[in-house]
Amino acid sequence: MHCRPIRKKFKDTKKSCTADIGVGGCPGQNEVRELGQKLVSITGDLVQFEQGKMAEFIETFRSQLGKAIIFLVFLSLFTITLLYTAIIKPLKMVENAAIDIAAGTFSELPVDEKKGEIRSILRAFNRMVKELEEQQEQLFQAKKLSSIGTLASETAHQINNPLNNIATSCQLALSEADKDHNPMVVRMLETINQETERAGEIVRGLLEFSRAQTFSLQAYPLHKVVSRVQQLVSSEVPAGITLEVDIPQDIILRIDVQKTVEALLNLCINAIQAISEPPGRISIKADKDGSGNNAVITVSDTGAGIEKENLQKIFDPFFTTKNAENGTGLGLAVVYGIIKKQHGTTRVDSEKGKGTRFTITLPLSHEKEETEPLIES
Ligand SMILES: Nc1ncnc2c1ncn2[C@@H]1O[C@H](COP(=O)(O)OP(=O)(O)OP(=O)(O)O)[C@@H](O)[C@H]1O
Ligand SMILES: [Mg+2]
Incomplete structure (x- = not known):
């Protein structure tokens, strides 16, 4: 400056x-x-x-x-x-x-497609809600069926003795009436005999549902059980319905063979009845679960499916949507009882009009196949 x-x-x-x-x-x-x-x-x-x-x-x-x-x-x-x-x-x-x-x-949350990280949290939350709801339902089912089972077991035992007496007396009376050549009495006694047998079957069903039956357990390959079921059911499968079977040979279960056959048979018969209009498909599959401790067996069909409001009732004894000649409503109750007695679980997934899938889990046996069953009550 x-x-x-x-x-x-x-x-x-x-x-x-x-x-x-x-x-x-x-x-x-x-x-x-x-x-x-x-x-x-x-x-x-x-x-x-x-x-x-x-x-x-x-x-x-x-x-x-x-x-x-x-x-x-x-x-x-x-x-x-x-x-x-x-x-x-x-x-x-x-x-x-x-x-x-x-x-x-149990309400699921709306998931906005635009929200990145939060969207996966909401999805995980919804998954958790669904699983919780299913577990709650299963727990509720198990409790309900357990209390019905106690009542069913008591009732069945109480009815069983008089029923046996009626059957024995009826057969004695029948042989006497036969000797006397009284055709009307013979016809009536035969009807009584048939009805007593029917009542006996219901009592047996109730006892199986309530797991009060004695089981003969043995280590046995599942594929042999399913082959037996396939043999028994094959004559009942109408044309147009295919029966697919896929069971690995290495699945060995510790089971009562007869009762397990009965359970799978009941599921197959229901599946056939659900496909009212062929074509249709029934498949029986099995695999080991992730832990390697259980076998997961599925019986699925492409039949009519089950109404949502009925899903909670189908394992209840005497619940049926069929008429009196076609069903007593004990089939699934028996399946439930047999599987439960063998430390397994039974669950159902179904969509009306699309089909139904029953999923059974049973513990795997790590023993070799046994020829002699072991009685377990
Ligand atoms: N695979 C299936 N598809 C559609 N509905 C089914 C199926 N399995 C069972 N259900 C429904 O569940 C109900 C109960 O089945 P469950 O086997 O216990 O009795 P049921 O078949 O009616 O009679 P029962 O087996 O004693 O002869 C059936 O009446 C039917 O409504
Ligand atoms: Mg049935």
């Missing part, structure tokens, strides 16, 4: 004045004064200039700061909205759904 040379000149002039002469006697007194005044004016200009600069800077800074604050406010609002819709809202939904589950209502 041009003030530096003036200041230098002012200093030089001032130095040339000696203390004893005094300022008033200095030869460059006027020059000093002029330079001083110039210096003062330049300093004033400088101060003004600096103040102007400072004011300009403060103004720019203030406007930038204002813009930054507005931007930050918008950014915060945007972040809060994003956080709310993407995280807080779904988490709140999960919280409410968890409260509903605790109160016994």
Whole structure:
């Protein structure tokens, strides 16, 4: 700036004045004064200039700061909205759904396709809800069937003795009536005999359902059990219905062979009856589960399927949708009882109009096939 040379000149002039002469006697007194005044004016200009600069800077800074604050406010609002819709809202939904589950209502959450990470959490939550609901249903079923089983077992035992007496007396009376050549009495006694046998079958079914029967267990290959079922059922399979079987040879179970055949036979007969209009397909398959401890056997059909409201009742004794000649409603109760007695589980999946699949799990036996069964009550 041009003030530096003036200041230098002012200093030089001032130095040339000696203390004893005094300022008033200095030869460059006027020059000093002029330079001083110039210096003062330049300093004033400088101060003004600096103040102007400072004011300009403060103004720019203030406007930038204002813009930054507005931007930050918008950014915060945007972040809060994003956080709310993407995280807080779904988490709140999960919280409410968890409260509903605790109160016994199993409701699935809507999954928005756009929400990345949260979407997988919601999906996992929905999977958990579904599994919980299924487990709850199975527990409810098991408890219900267990209490029905106690009653069924008591009733069956109470009816069994008088029924045996009726059957024995009837057969004695029948042989006497035969001797007397009394055809009407013989006919009536034969009817009594048939009906007693029918009642006896119902009692046996109830006892099997309530697992009060004695079981003869042996290590036995599943494929042989299924072959037996295939033989027994083949004459009942109408034209147009195919029966597929896929059972690995190495699946050995510790089972009562006769009773397991009976259980699988009941499932196959139901499957045949469910395909009222061929064509259709029934398949019996099996595999080992992931743990390698159980066999998973499925019997599925492409039949009529089961109404959703009936799914919870089909294992109840005497539940049937068939007329009196075609069903007593004991088939699945017997299946349930036989599998349960052998430490297994039975479950059903069905869709009306599409078909039904029964899934049985039974513990695998690590022994070799045994020829002699072991009695277990
Ligand atoms: N594979 C299937 N497809 C469609 N419905 C089925 C199937 N299996 C069972 N059901 C339904 O479950 C009900 C109960 O079956 P369950 O075998 O216990 O008795 P049932 O077949 O009616 O009579 P029963 O077996 O004593 O002769 C059936 O009446 C039917 O409504
Ligand atoms: Mg049946």
